[in-house]
Amino acid sequence: MKIKHISADSHWQERLEKTGFGYHTDGDQTYWVENYYYSISPALADEIAEATNTLWNMCLKAVDHVISNRLYHHFHIPIFMHEHIEQGWENDAPSIYGRFDFAYDDIKKQLKVLEFNADTPTSLFETGVIQWHWMQHYFGKKADQFNSVHDRLIATWKELKPYLKGHTLHFTCLRETLEDLTNLEYLRDCAIQAGIKTKLIYLDDLGWNGLNFVDLEEETITDIFKLYPWEWMTQEAFALHIPNDVDQANWIEPSWKMILSNKAILAILWELFPNHPLLLETYIDEPKNLVNYVKKPLLSREGANVTLYINGKIIEATPGDYGEEGYICQELASLHKEHSGYSIIGSWIIGQEACGITFRESDRMITTDKSRFVPHIIE
Known part of the structure; x- marks a missing residue:
């Protein structure tokens, strides 16, 4: 993997905004990198895919271990959610996606997982749509990426459709959160393409009628995708209603994802799979x-x-x-470093299958909200 430069269009910001990407810059800092990219080999793409699928299976075993042994105290999960988590796990509550973040050790030629963004991972729209359009714009249709995110999202929504409890899948996030809303609407659009009836509702518009959650039209919410972390949800005033919902609405991602989105899972993985080459x-x-x-x-x-x-x-x-x-x-992991900064690899799993990657680049060793998104091409 290495950085390659190109000559960026003078009006690239306008082009991105026409596709619905409105947060390509943050003040005077660039979030989206237009004028260079990561060139990766087919072998590395295959290695990332294999590592992602392997880790996903390890994570499922770790969740089962935590639930079977009731290790919730390590995760500081509220007691009132324990039974809800167990019921969701036992009933195979629907799950859509997650993103593993990897470091790549250039000397050892080894991927190491840093963490798993299992509940509300963002940068999905940039990965599935923006970097794909970027590649086609500059390199044409003959170029290739490790990127089947869009197709996998639609296919996964189709697979989950029979498991939905009602006729409408609600989608929710906070108001006035451009990045969250963009990612949410992208996910909703993919669900629509999968033949699912959807409705957008902001989190503060969720209602409770004494038996069920309802929307502004008093329609019962039977299935809802939330782009809002479970650990924040459990602090909301309505949180105690979640396990008391008569019809037990499908929350997507399900509450058992609270285990995987908590960094304590990394210690559990190390305990269960000591010295595994993918683990730190x-x-x-x-x-x-x-x-x-x-x-x-x-x-x-x-x-x-x-x-x-x-x-x-x-x-x-x-x-x-x-x-x-x-x-x-x-x-401490060894991070890949170029003249432009340190990079980590984000690898998406959608519907149980590795399907795309992102590169996030930082001026420092800690990846933050100021880190840049760098597109990639397999060459």
């Missing part, structure tokens, strides 16, 4: 024998409150509002 040595609350490691809050997002230690000393740290929920300590 990880422990809950303490570094144990680790000297070079990363301390991450269990629920941290976008690199907040992450601290890097080398030889036991802090070399880099980020601010934020996380940490009270506890931490993991994870072996």
Whole structure:
């Protein structure tokens, strides 16, 4: 994998906005990279796909282990959600997607999983649509990517359609969140293409009639996709109604994803699969024998409150509002570095199948909300 440069169009921002991509820049910083890309080999693409599928199967075994042994205390999951999680797991509650973030060690030629964005992963629209259009715009239809995200989303919604409890699939997120709304509407569009009737409702418009959740038209919500983290949901005023819903609406992603979206799962994976080549040595609350490691809050997002230690000393740290929920300590990974920055690989699993990748690039070793999205081509 290596960076290659191209000459960007002078009006590329306008082109992106016509496709519905309105957050390509953040103030004076560029989020979307137009003028260079990662060139990767077919062998690396195959390696990422295989690693993603392998890790997904390992994660399912880890969830079963956590539920069977009721290890919820490691994840700080509220007691009132435990039974809901177990019922969803036992009943195969529908799940759509997730994104593994990998480091690539150039010396050892080895992928290492950093974390799993299992509940509300974003950058889906950039991956499935924007970087595909970018490739066709500059390189034509003969170029190729590791990217079947769009087709897999439609196919997966078709597969899940028979498991929906009602006739309408609601989609929800917070108001005035351009990135979330763009990703949500993309997912909804794919569901529509799969033949599913949908309806958009903002989170603060959810109602409760004493028996069920309802929308603004008093229609019972039987199935709902939420782009809103479960750990935030459980703090909402309506959260106690979720396990008391008479018809037990399908929440997508299901509540058992709270286990996989929590960084404690990385320690569970290490316990279940010690020294697995895809894993980094990880422990809950303490570094144990680790000297070079990363301390991450269990629920941290976008690199907040992450601290890097080398030889036991802090070399880099980020601010934020996380940490009270506890931490993991994870072996420090070797990141791929180019002249433009450090990169990690995001690998999507949709409907149980690896189907596409992203590259996120940062000026520092910790990936944050200021990190850039870099498209890729298989060459």
